Every structure is written in C-alpha cells, then in structure tokens.
Amino acid sequence: MTVIPTAAAPVAPPAPAPAPTHPAYLWRNGELVPWADANVHASTLGWSTMAAVFEGIKAYVNPQTGAQWGWQFAEHFARFAQSMRLQRMRPEFSPAELADASVALLRANGHVGDTYVRPLAWLSDVSWFTDGLDSRTSIVIVTEPFRSHLQTGRTWSTCVSSWIRVGDNQLSPRVKCISNYQNSRLALIEAKKNGFDQPILLNLAGKVTEGPASCLFMVRDGVFVTPSLTSGVLESITRTALIRLAREELGMQVQEREIDRTELYVADEMFFCGTGAELMPIGSIDHFQVGSGGVGPLTTRLERVFHDVVRGINPGYGHWRRRVDHA
Ligand SMILES: Cc1ncc(COP(=O)(O)O)c(C=O)c1O
Structure with missing residues (x-):
C-alpha cells in the first residue's frame, strides 16, 4: 500500500536546552583554574578514578543576616584525609589548606547563596589497572549552588x-x-x-x-x-x-x-x-x-x-x- 504523505501539522520547535551554567573557577592542586581550562586527557579516564575519594560539603546562608557559613569544613576535610590514607594516596595539601582553598573558591566564584563544595582526590598518573602507589594524588574542588529541602515537609x-x-x-x-x-x-x-x-x-x-x-x-x-x-x-x-x-x-x-x-x-x-x-x-x-x-x-x-x-x-x-x- 502506498502511503500518501499529508501536510504535516506545524510542530513547535523544541524548547532550547537551558544554557549550561558553571562557576568561573575550580580549585586544582593549589590553584584557582578557569573552568574551561581544567582539562584532563581522555586516556586517563577510567582506572585513574577507581580509587578516587571525595567529599560533599555545604555552605549555608543565614536568611536574616545574609552571612554565609561553611558547615563543618574541618570535619569534612579530616574525613577526606582519612579516605586518602585508606587508599594509600599521598596528598600534597593538609585538611586546613583544603578548607582555606574552599573558602577562596567560594569567594572567587561569588557564590553568596547556599552552595555545595565538592572535593575529589584521584590518582592522576594512572591509565591502566595498577596499584597506583607511584602516582601523584591530584585534588580538585568544585562549587555548585543547591536548594535546601530542610523544613519543606517532603518525605x-x-x-x-x-x-x-x-x-x-x-x-x-x-x-x-x-x-x-x-x-x-x-x-x-x-x-x-x-x-x-x-x-x-x-x-x-x-x-x-x-x-x-x-x-x-x-x-x-x-x-x-x-x-x-x-x-x-x-x-x-x-x-x-x-x-x-x-x-x-x-x-x-x-x-x-x-x-x-x-x-x-x-x-x-x-x-x-x-x-x-x-x-x-x-x-x-x-x-x-x-x-x-x-x-x-x-x-x-x-x-x-x-x-x-x-x-x-x-x-x-x-x-x-x-x-x-x-x-
Ligand atoms: C553512603 C553515605 N552514607 C552516609 C552519608 C552521610 O554522610 P555525611 O553526613 O558526612 O554527609 C553519605 C553522604 O554523602 C553517604 O554517601
């Protein structure tokens, strides 16, 4: 049977995807790096992250004063150090230095609202399965706004x-x-x-x-x-x-x-x-x-x-x- 094409009803073009947003900087191994320049080579994807450890940390804003408070930075970076130790990583930065870096990054990115701070440590010289003991431990910290669901009544x-x-x-x-x-x-x-x-x-x-x-x-x-x-x-x-x-x-x-x-x-x-x-x-x-x-x-x-x-x-x-x- 021959199908005769009929005039297609006009279809509204799909809504454009929201423009990707990202902060201006991330912190990498001691430096604030512009987001677009923070690249790694594709060949290192995979095994290098097998041992990777991370933290999820928050900074909350006081709605009455507008002050932003980093929440338990010391505790989170102490646990980050513990995770790195248990992975036999050799971080080049202390928990206190990483906490300071997080504050610098929040400032540089102008995050004045509720913001996530996400540190990640990985074995940056590893490209296949190995113990990774000789690898450098690289660390990045990224920031991202979040919406709190405290007191929303959600279950x-x-x-x-x-x-x-x-x-x-x-x-x-x-x-x-x-x-x-x-x-x-x-x-x-x-x-x-x-x-x-x-x-x-x-x-x-x-x-x-x-x-x-x-x-x-x-x-x-x-x-x-x-x-x-x-x-x-x-x-x-x-x-x-x-x-x-x-x-x-x-x-x-x-x-x-x-x-x-x-x-x-x-x-x-x-x-x-x-x-x-x-x-x-x-x-x-x-x-x-x-x-x-x-x-x-x-x-x-x-x-x-x-x-x-x-x-x-x-x-x-x-x-x-x-x-x-x-x-
Ligand atoms: C498996 C798991 N358990 C517990 C927690 C809660 O840990 P924290 O309160 O330190 O965020 C997390 C948080 O990311 C988690 O991933």
Missing part, C-alpha cells in the same frame, strides 16, 4: 534493598570512595524501578546499615536509634552532629546499636541524614506507613534545630561553622 518512600551493603573487608563504607557507590547505585536503581524513592541496605548479617548516600535514624519509644559505626556505614558527619544536637538541644536519648529489619516496620519515626539528604523524613518502608506518614514530631524538632544551627540562626556550635566573607 521519601523507602524499601529494604535486595543488594547487600559492602562490608569493611570488601570496599569499606568508611572510605568515601567513588567505587563504593556502585553498590549504592545498584540499590537505588532497584528501588526506583520498584516505585520507591530510596533503598535501605542491610549488611551481610542482615542488620540495617544506611541509604545509598545517607545514614539512617529511627525513633522507637521516644528514643533516637541509629546503626553503630561498625554496622557498615560511612562515618557520617551529619549523623554525629545530629546525635549531639538531639542530646543537647532536645534532651533526648540516642542509641548507636545494631538495628533489625523488622524494627524499621514498627518505628514511630524515621529519617535519613547526610550532607545531601540533610534531614529527610521517611514516610513509608516496604509499604508500611511510618507513624502518620508525614514528618514525625521529634523529627520536626530535630530538623528545626539542625536548620537553625547550620544557618547560624542558633549562634551555638560556632566551631562547626566557618564564616565565608564575600566582602
């Missing part, structure tokens, strides 16, 4: 993953290594394909660990409970801060211990925490509603405290904040 639906969290004798979750995130990625893909927002991974012993990029808290009988640091979790900086804030600001008990899967199904409240997740309430787990399905009352209180401390609205905990002076 996530979750499931227990069929993927097991990597263990300390495999790819230790204590190391914030890019390669570990293949485990996180597989769990996240499975969760999303099954209609959930996020997975929660168990360890080989069947105990609860964490989400793909965040730690986990539950509330049972008025007590905050979070998996111990030897359950197979990243030594989360937000987790440590929240434990302290829950105890000191809310006068609550906090337990760090093993958690059984079925405890999640009977928890009164639950939330993820982390630099990216901030404090993300969980509305359901494996189709069990958590509490009312919304943000629980103790979660609401802790989220408020955290929000006020990171933004410097609560002037306490000043050692966790570093002023970024844009003047």
